Amino acid sequence: MKRALITGITGQDGRYLAEFLSGQDYQVFGVVRGQNNPKAQMIQEENPALELVEGDLTDLSSLIAVIEQVQPDEVYNLGAISFVQLSFRQPELTADITGLGVLRMLEAVRIVGGSENNPMRFYQASSSEMFGKVRETPQNERTAFHPRSPYGVAKVFGHNVTVNYREAYGLHASSGILFNHESPRRGLEFVTRKITNSLARIKLGLQDSISLGNLESARDWGFAGDYVEAMWKMLQQDTPDDYVVATGETHTIRDFLDVAFRIAGYDDWEPFVSHDTRFERPTEVDLLMGDASKASKELGWTPKVGFEELVERMYEHDLAWERTKAGNSSA
Numbered sequence: 456m457k458r459a460l461i462t463g464i465t466g467q468d469g470r471y472l473a474e475f476l477s478g479q480d481y482q483v484f485g486v487v488r489g490q491n492n493p494k495a496q497m498i499q500e501e502n503p504a505l506e507l508v509e510g511d512l513t514d515l516s517s518l519i520a521v522i523e524q525v526q527p528d529e530v531y532n533l534g535a536i537s538f539v540q541l542s543f544r545q546p547e548l549t550a551d552i553t554g555l556g557v558l559r560m561l562e563a564v565r566i567v568g569g570s571e572n573n574p575m576r577f578y579q580a581s582s583s584e585m586f587g588k589v590r591e592t593p594q595n596e597r598t599a600f601h602p603r604s605p606y607g608v609a610k611v612f613g614h615n616v617t618v619n620y621r622e623a624y625g626l627h628a629s630s631g632i633l634f635n636h637e638s639p640r641r642g643l644e645f646v647t648r649k650i651t652n653s654l655a656r657i658k659l660g661l662q663d664s665i666s667l668g669n670l671e672s673a674r675d676w677g678f679a680g681d682y683v684e685a686m687w688k689m690l691q692q693d694t695p696d697d698y699v700v701a702t703g704e705t706h707t708i709r710d711f712l713d714v715a716f717r718i719a720g721y722d723d724w725e726p727f728v729s730h731d732t733r734f735e736r737p738t739e740v741d742l743l744m745g746d747a748s749k750a751s752k753e754l755g756w757t758p759k760v761g762f763e764e765l766v767e768r769m770y771e772h773d774l775a776w777e778r779t780k781a782g783n784s785s786a
């Protein structure tokens with residue numbers, strides 16, 4: 456039985472990846488931080504086969520101890536401060552966790568290593584935010600980086616140090632440059648889930664409107680469940696490499712609102728949406744659209760869930776969830 460270790464196990468991608476790997480007959484270990492992380496119980500109930508271990512991306516000795524204890528075949532580094540807006544308010548913390556955290560994981564893997572015949576394989580969760588003020592469209596593995604936030608800058612560091620450890624120490628270290636991917640498990644702070652959740656609450660009469668920032672930016676949105684399969688496929692290759700993972704389609708926030716409100720049975724979203732500058736960023740990433748042809752050719756990966764289906768799944772989930780919560784509180 457192969458053993459996989461995942462940082463960021465309590466996050467959206469960690470939860471999908473753990474389910475996917477359990478289905479592939481892996482023994483899955485998830486790194487949980489904090490002395491009483493409230494999400495630990497939830498993910499344990501969701502995936503009873505999952506084994507939780509303690510560690511923090513800011514603490515190298517804890518990461519070495521975890522890797523020594525678990526002796527994984529594959530390490531997936533998904534842990535990060537992942538919210539771009541927060542990275543402007545807490546840039547040093549973001550650099551430490553999202554940037555230096557990658558270096559610490561690579562050091563732990565390099566030091567503990569695995570056997571000579573079966574060295575540990577490493578996946579780094581790189582991001583389309585590294586392209587930032589894009590130099591070309593669509594963006595591919597050769598497109599130059601121009602990050603626009605402390606988060607994007609930290610991800611460029613994590614990406615480059617992963618490439619460096621591959622070249623300097625021969626680590627089987629791959630980087631997935633993933634474009635935005637969403638799901639009903641997306642955090643409520645991200646714009647897609649904020650919209651589907653608020654819309655469900657509007658539909659149920661629990662909320663009047665949604666406050667949003669910049670509606671003009673465009674993103675290449677896919678489904679997280681599809682994207683974790685690409686992560687796994689990268690680590691099954693003989694040679695480590697970097698891959699863009701994206702749908703190749705781009706939509707503005709306005710497009711997302713159009714589709715979501717139509718699915719919920721409204722003709723027009725404008726009466727329900729107000730503008731709030733607090734949700735704007737000092738520097739914005741205007742347009743992202745990925746070219747995943749390398750992943751398609753070399754990994755045999757293509758996305759399965761399209762844009763409208765993604766929005767519908769998120770909205771339907773939030774409608775059921777909010778209805779249950781409202782029912783429970785009135786009971």
Ligand code: NAP
Nearest residue numbers: 463465466467468511512533534535537580582633635636
């Ligand atoms: P997420 O839902 O925000 O999850 C982030 C995870 O990181 C959580 O499990 C969190 O644990 C953990 N974490 C935070 N600080 C930590 C620390 N000091 N030590 C250990 N773990 C820590 O993010 P996601 O959407 O699943 O994304 C997974 C990864 O892919 C992230 O690295 C993200 O930057 C990257 N990425 C995401 C996207 C996307 O569209 N989703 C696209 C490209 C790249 P707690 O529960 O303890 O806070």
Ligand code: F7E
Nearest residue numbers: 537539582583584634635644645646647667668669672734
């Ligand atoms: O913003 C605009 C906002 O926070 C998307 C992370 O997973 O994907 C994610 O980063 C867009 C931006 O995601 C609101 O200005 C308008 O243009 O959902 P988001 P993100 O910044 O694209 C990348 C690939 C990652 O790697 C990150 O980890 O929506 N926007 N109004 C808003 N955004 C938010 N959050 N809230 C608003 O009210």
